[in-house]
Structure formats: C-alpha cells, structure tokens
Amino acid sequence: MSTLRVPVSGEDHTTGTAQAKFVLVEYGDYQCPHCGLAFPFVKKLLKKHTTDLQFVFRNFPLQESHPLAMMAAMAAEAADRQDKFWEMHDMIFKNQKHLSPDAILGFASKLKLNQNQFGKDLRDQALLSKVEADFEGGLRSGVNGTPTFFLNGEQVTSYNETYKSLEALLKEK
Amino acid sequence: MILQKNTPAPDFELYNSPDHKLKLSDFKGKRLILAFYPADWSPVCSDQMSLYNETLRLFHKHNAEVLGISVDSKWCHMAFEENRNLHFPLLADFEPKGAVSKKYGAYNEQEGESLRALFVIDEKGIIQWSHLSPDSVNPGADGILDALEAMDNHKK
Structure with a gap:
C-alpha cells in the first residue's frame, strides 16, 4: 500500500481541527465527477467530527481529461491569496456541473474578491508551480486517479464512493 | 517472467502511426519508458495512459520518453490517441x-x-527497472519516477 511521501505542512490547505487524531488528505481534481461526489461526504464528515479530524486538499488536476481542472485549481489558489481558499473550493465543487471560465470569474465576484488581484493571481507562476508540485507529490505517493485519500499517511483503499465507507475509516482506529 | 534489471532491452521496430515505425535505437542517448498494456479502450488502460499523458513533463525532466505498447493495430491506436488526447x-x-x-x-x-x-x-x-502489475491494477507513475530518480543519483 502506498504512503504519503509529502508530509502535511504549513504549505497545505487545511481545515477542521489542527493536530487532530485523524488527518485526511485528498488528492482531487475540481472537474472530476468522482471528486464532486466525494465533496459532500467530506463536508459531512467534518461536521460530525468537530474535534478529531483535520482535512487537507491537494491538487491533482488531470488537464487532458478535464480542460478546466487547472483553471479551477488556480482559482482556489488565487482565492487563497485573499484568504478565501475554502470558500472558493466549496463554490467550485457545488457548481461543478456548470464550470466555465466565466463561471469561475463569477465565483470570485460572488466571494467579493478583489478582481484585479484575482485575475493576476490566476496566471501567477508561483501558484502554478505550487499546483504542479501538488501533482508531482501525488504521483510520487502512488496517486493514479482522483479522488485519492490518505488517512494518517496511508493510502485509503476501502473508499467506494459512499459516505459510509469514508466514515468507517475513522471508526477503525 | 518479465525481463529484469541489467538486461539489454530487446530491439523492436513497430508502427506508431499508419505510415511510421519507431525502433529502440531511435532513442539512443535518451531514457525510455515502455508501458506494455492489455488493450486500447479498456478502463484501466485508459486511466493509465491518461496518467502518463499528464506526467510527460516530469518524464522529460529526467530525459525520458514514454511509449505505450499493445497488440492493437495502428489504426486502433490512432483512434484511441485522438479520443484520449494522448501526446506520446x-x-x-x-x-x-x-x-x-x-x-x-x-x-x-x-x-x-x-x-x-x-x-x-x-x-x-x-x-534499469521493470515491474509487472495485475491486469486490473493501474501501476501509476511512482515506480517509474523512483527509478528515474535513482538513475539520476547514480550518475552524480
């Protein structure tokens, strides 16, 4: 079984409880329907585990299959520069079926982001490198599709696209 | 058993398009990744080839090219490449x-x-490295990248 080769750090986007008993890392693609399916499961899990779960999202955009995956990943990173990463993350997944470049710009205005800054950050080389580093780290950890989850550093193989299978992970330990 | 480390790679000359063949010696001075797979269009093969498509940039960083090989015909490959947007x-x-x-x-x-x-x-x-996966398992790119990195370190 594969293990997480890049440890969770301050560079990561994290939510939930810091220093939690359970650290769940997802490698995801904003345009991947399976990630869209997992999105509410993770939300629900975070709601139920308010004290013992930390969630980390890392980018794994499959650009050839999903032409908007990279732009969406960049949009979330750009929103992070204005402290709205998770707001953008949620909005993209909630509107995944209607993603387009215009829709993504619309999310930024809905979140009241500074549009000039957001537009610049969408094309920022440093942010692009960050997304690519996420992708490479995922590959090195054996990620070969999305979503791939790691719980406390071990790749999850029992997730079968149900909330139950995700929740069961936190019960086993 | 598949060929193992330190074995000279057997030569080949196979069609990669309706009117062009590639052979092993075309890649002298480069590293080469050969990915044998059961069949165009099957789900696992499609995922695996799509993943390598996204990993080309990293392979190139290590001076490596990747070739997919299956028993499908050149015309079938052409349709599969077009459909999946493959760039190798x-x-x-x-x-x-x-x-x-x-x-x-x-x-x-x-x-x-x-x-x-x-x-x-x-x-x-x-x-320098070889790996056999069950037909149903996408081996990903981690083993390949580890092998390429080990070769980089060996050179230093």
Missing part, C-alpha cells in the same frame, strides 16, 4: 502478434494480449 506514441505489436511483448516476457498467451508491464531503459539500452 503508442506502438502496435500487431504482426507478428505480440512478438515484441514476448521478447520482454510481457505476453499473456491465454488472452492474446500484452501484460501490464513497465520497463525503464537507460541511455545505453539497458533495462
């Missing part, structure tokens, strides 16, 4: 069927298909 060559081990796969020990006689086998070949044509 697929070779047709079509006539005599599976001849190259057999040389690498990567042929399934019962199914008449290539096995899901990976080979990383160095600049001099020597196999």
